[in-house]
Amino acid sequence: MWFRRTLKQNGKVMIPLHLINSSMWFGTFYYAAMQGVNVVPFLYYVGLPQELVKLLEHSQSGYALNAHISLHIVTVYLAEVAIRRTSLSIRYLHKHSHMTTPPPIKEYxxxxxxxxxxxxxxxxxxxxxxxSGRIGDNKDKLAEKLQETKDQVFFRKKPE
Known part of the structure; x- marks a missing residue:
């Protein structure tokens, strides 16, 4: 809820901060995987389905998948960090006049x-x-057609 509201209000600041933050964490996890940190025992500990964990355990996927899984484990915390950093960044940008204060929503x-x-x-x-211009034109055309039709048709009175 907070993440969505913050994203809606301050998306211009939050999205780049979140991307930078996630990239830094991915790089950290990638480096940790290169140094031999294995996520599989932690996944057993967390209680993920064994079929999924065994698939990852026997895969030759490399460091990127290990880093990706690690990143997904901490995604909830990354969202909270993004919200906090966004509010701090917004305050900083307002204080140093790099960003204008938005008008109140009701007035906007x-x-x-x-x-x-x-x-x-x-x-x-x-x-x-x-x-109204087209109606006037059509009235004039209709009146002309009606007059032409009256001129062409002779009305005879029925003998009584």
């Missing part, structure tokens, strides 16, 4: 609604003008 939404209302009103007025 009201401004957007007014802009949208004005645009729709203009479009409706344009459409109304266009439609």
């Amino acid at each position: 939404l009201q401004d957007k609604m007014e802009e949208t209302k004005e645009r729709l009103s203009e479009k409706m007025e344009d459409g109304r003008d266009h439609l």
Whole structure:
């Protein structure tokens, strides 16, 4: 919940921080795998399904898969770290005037609604003008056709 709300409000800052943080952790885990750290015993300890753990234990996947699995184990903690670092970074950026403070949400939404209302009103007025012009043209054409038809047709009175 916090992660999504922070992402929605401060995505421009949070996404790069999260990517940098995840990359650093992946690099750390990759280096640890190169030094001989094996994740498989930990996976047994955590209680993952044995079929999955045995698949990883007998695989020749290399250091990248080991680092990837390690990264997924700590992903929950990485999200919390991203949230905390984002709030600290936002404060720093506001303090040093690198980022403007966003307007309050209610005012922002009201401004957007007014802009949208004005645009729709203009479009409706344009459409109304266009439609009334076409209706007038069609009335004139219809009147002409009606007159032509009256001129061509002779009406006879029935003898009584």
